[in-house]
Amino acid sequence: MQNVIGDMLLNTKEQTNINAMIRTVSHTRSKFKVKPPASSVRFSVDSHQSTPHRASLPLSLADTWTPPPPLRRQQRHRRRRHRADQHHRDAPAAQPPRRAAPPRRADRRLLLRPRTPSRATPTSSRRPPSTSPRGTSLLRHAFFDLSPPPRRRRSSPTAAAGPRECLGVDPAPARAALVTCGGLCPGLNTVLRELVVGLHELYGVRDVFGVAAGYRGFYGADEDHVRLDPATVDDWHKKGGTVLKTTRGGFDLNKIVDGIVARGYTQIYAIGGDGTMRGAVAIFQEFKRRGLNISITGIPKTVDNDIGIIDRSFGFQTAVEIAQQAIDAAHVEAVSAVNGIGLVKLMGRSTGHIALHATLSSRDVDCCLIPEVPFHLEGKGGLFEFLYSRIKEKGHAVIVVAEGAGQELIPRTDDQKREQDESGNIVFLDVGPFLKSELGRWWKREHPNELFTVKYIDPTYMIRAVPANATDNLYCTLLAHSAIHGVMAGFTGFVPGPKTGLTVIFRWKILL
Numbered sequence: 463m464q465n466v467i468g469d470m471l472l473n474t475k476e477q478t479n480i481n482a483m484i485r486t487v488s489h490t491r492s493k494f495k496v497k498p499p500a501s502s503v504r505f506s507v508d509s510h511q512s513t514p515h516r517a518s519l520p521l522s523l524a525d526t527w528t529p530p531p532p533l534r535r536q537q538r539h540r541r542r543r544h545r546a547d548q549h550h551r552d553a554p555a556a557q558p559p560r561r562a563a564p565p566r567r568a569d570r571r572l573l574l575r576p577r578t579p580s581r582a583t584p585t586s587s588r589r590p591p592s593t594s595p596r597g598t599s600l601l602r603h604a605f606f607d608l609s610p611p612p613r614r615r616r617s618s619p620t621a622a623a624g625p626r627e628c629l630g631v632d633p634a635p636a637r638a639a640l641v642t643c644g645g646l647c648p649g650l651n652t653v654l655r656e657l658v659v660g661l662h663e664l665y666g667v668r669d670v671f672g673v674a675a676g677y678r679g680f681y682g683a684d685e686d687h688v689r690l691d692p693a694t695v696d697d698w699h700k701k702g703g704t705v706l707k708t709t710r711g712g713f714d715l716n717k718i719v720d721g722i723v724a725r726g727y728t729q730i731y732a733i734g735g736d737g738t739m740r741g742a743v744a745i746f747q748e749f750k751r752r753g754l755n756i757s758i759t760g761i762p763k764t765v766d767n768d769i770g771i772i773d774r775s776f777g778f779q780t781a782v783e784i785a786q787q788a789i790d791a792a793h794v795e796a797v798s799a800v801n802g803i804g805l806v807k808l809m810g811r812s813t814g815h816i817a818l819h820a821t822l823s824s825r826d827v828d829c830c831l832i833p834e835v836p837f838h839l840e841g842k843g844g845l846f847e848f849l850y851s852r853i854k855e856k857g858h859a860v861i862v863v864a865e866g867a868g869q870e871l872i873p874r875t876d877d878q879k880r881e882q883d884e885s886g887n888i889v890f891l892d893v894g895p896f897l898k899s900e901l902g903r904w905w906k907r908e909h910p911n912e913l914f915t916v917k918y919i920d921p922t923y924m925i926r927a928v929p930a931n932a933t934d935n936l937y938c939t940l941l942a943h944s945a946i947h948g949v950m951a952g953f954t955g956f957v958p959g960p961k962t963g964l965t966v967i968f969r970w971k972i973l974l
C-alpha cells in the first residue's frame with residue numbers, strides 16, 4: 463500500500479518538480495546536515511530484506527555514500543582563504559599614493575577596496591605618480607578596483623524536499639522516535655502512520671518508537687516508549703486526535719536529551735506547533751553542544767494555519783470544512799427566528815484564518831471578527847450599529863468570531879490577566895458567551911419592544927478532533943515522507959513544508 467502511495471505521489475506535478483530539483487541539488491553539502499560517520503559506508507535500503515537489493519528501491523535511491531570532508535578541515539580551509547584575502551587587501555600596492563589628490567566624492571567608496579596586487583601594475587615597473595590632474599585620474603583607475611564587491615556566499619535557508627541520490631544515514635542501526643505535542647489537529651495520526659510506514663517501507667528502518675504524552679515522555683517510564691510497525695499503525699489515519707497522546711508543558715531540556723541518549727535514539731520527529739518547534743530547536747542546539755550525532759526534525763502542526771512561511775498547515779482544510787457545518791447551522795437558526803442572530807466561535811488565537819476561510823467559503827456570514835482587526839461594540843462604526851442595519855435589511859445576521867478577537871473588550875480580573883497554560887500561553891477569556899450576553903443587553907436596551915434571538919454555537923474542539931479529509935491525508939503523507947527523506951539524506955534541524963507550491967525543507971532559524 464505504501465509503495466502505491468509513493469508511486470502515486472511521484473506521478474503528481476509536485477513530485478515531478480521535486481524530482482527535477484533533486485537532480486540538481488542531489489548532493490547538497492549543507493550546514494544543517496548531521497555529522498557523517500568517519501568512513502565511507504554502504505547502506506541497505508531494502509524494505510523487505512536484510513540484504514541490500516538496489517532493484518527493489520521504491521524511489522530509485524542509490525545505496526552508496528561518500529562522506530564530505532570533516533567539518534574542521536572545511537573550516538580551516540575557509541580560514542586560510544580568508545587570511546589570504548586579507549593579505550591581498552593589505553598589500554603595499556593596494557595603498558593609495560600619498561601625493562595623489564583626495565578622490566572625488568563619488569570615488570570614495572572605492573577606497574575600501576583597493577585593487578589586488580595581481581591585477582595592479584608590478585611595483586618595480588611602476589612609474590612615480592604624476593601630480594597633474596590628468597595623471598591623478600589615471601592613477602585612481604590604475605589603483606582602485608572598480609569591479610563590484612564579491613558577493614558573500616550564503617548557504618540557502620531551504621533545500622528541495624524528497625529522496626536524495628545518496629543516503630547520509632545507515633538505516634540498519636537507526637532508531638527513530640516520534641512525538642506529538644501541543645493541541646490536536648486533524649491528520650496527526652496520519653503523519654504518525656506515514657512516518658512509521660515510510661521509515662519501514664522506504665528505508666528499512668525497523669526500530670521506530672512512539673513517545674507518549676509529548677516531550678515529557680522522553681524522560682518518562684518505559685511504557686511511554688512504544689514500538690511501532692506498519693501493522694500497528696495500519697488504520698491510524700482514520701482516527702482523530704493522536705494515538706500517542708499529547709501534552710503541553712513538561713519541557714525539561716536536560717532530562718529530555720538524557721532520555722533520548724539513554725534510549726539510543728538517532729532520529730527524532732517532533733510533530734507540533736510553534737511551541738513544539740521552539741522546543742525542538744532547543745534540543746537541536748543541545749545535541750550540537752554535546753556533540754551528539756542525532757538528527758531532529760519538526761513537522762509543523764497548527765490547526766490555526768499560523769505558520770506564515772509555509773503555504774498551508776495540515777488539518778487546516780479539514781477544520782475549515784467542519785467549521786462550515788457550524789456556520790450552516792447558525793444560518794438556519796438565524797433565518798428561522800424573528801430578528802435572529804447566529805453566532806459561531808471558531809479557533810484562532812492570534813490569527814483568524816479558520817474564521818476567514820470558513821466565512822468566505824460559506825457566503826452566509828455577515829460579519830467575521832478576527833484577532834488581526836480590532837473592533838468596538840457601541841457607537842459609530844461599531845458592531846451593534848452594523849448588525850442593526852443588517853437585521854433591518856435582511857431580518858437576520860450571522861457572525862463568526864475567532865477566539866482571539868476582541869479579547870481587549872472582555873473585562874478581566876488581575877488573576878485572569880496573569881493566567882497562563884502549561885506551555886506559558888496566555889489563557890484567553892471566552893469571547894463567544896461574552897458577545898452573546900452583550901448582544902442581548904444591547905437589544906433589550908435599544909429595542910425593548912422587538913423580538914430578538916441569539917443562537918450561539920461553539921464547535922471549537924469538534925473542528926480539530928476529527929480525522930483528516932482526503933486532501934489533508936495526502937498532504938500529511940507528503941510531509942511525513944519529506945521529513946524522512948531529509949533525515950535519511952543526513953539533514954538535521956529542519957522542517958518540511960510547502961512553499962509556493964513546492965515542497966521544501968526549511969532550516970529552523972527562518973521559521974521561528
Ligand SMILES: Nc1ncnc2c1ncn2[C@@H]1O[C@H](COP(=O)(O)OP(=O)(O)O)[C@@H](O)[C@H]1O
Binds near residue numbers: 709713739
Ligand atoms: N519556548 C519554548 N522552548 C522550549 N519548549 C517549548 C517552548 N514553548 C513551548 N514549548 C514546549 O513545546 C510543547 C508544545 O508547546 P505548546 O505551545 O503547548 O503547543 P504548540 O506546539 O501547539 O504551539 C510543550 O511541551 C511546551 O513545553
Ligand SMILES: O=P(O)(O)OC[C@H]1O[C@](O)(COP(=O)(O)O)[C@@H](O)[C@@H]1O
Binds near residue numbers: 645735764768811865
Ligand atoms: O484547549 P487547548 O488544547 O489548550 O487548545 C486550544 C488552542 O489550540 C489552538 O487550537 C491552537 O493550536 P495550534 O497549535 O494547532 O495552532 C488554538 O486555536 C486554541 O486556543
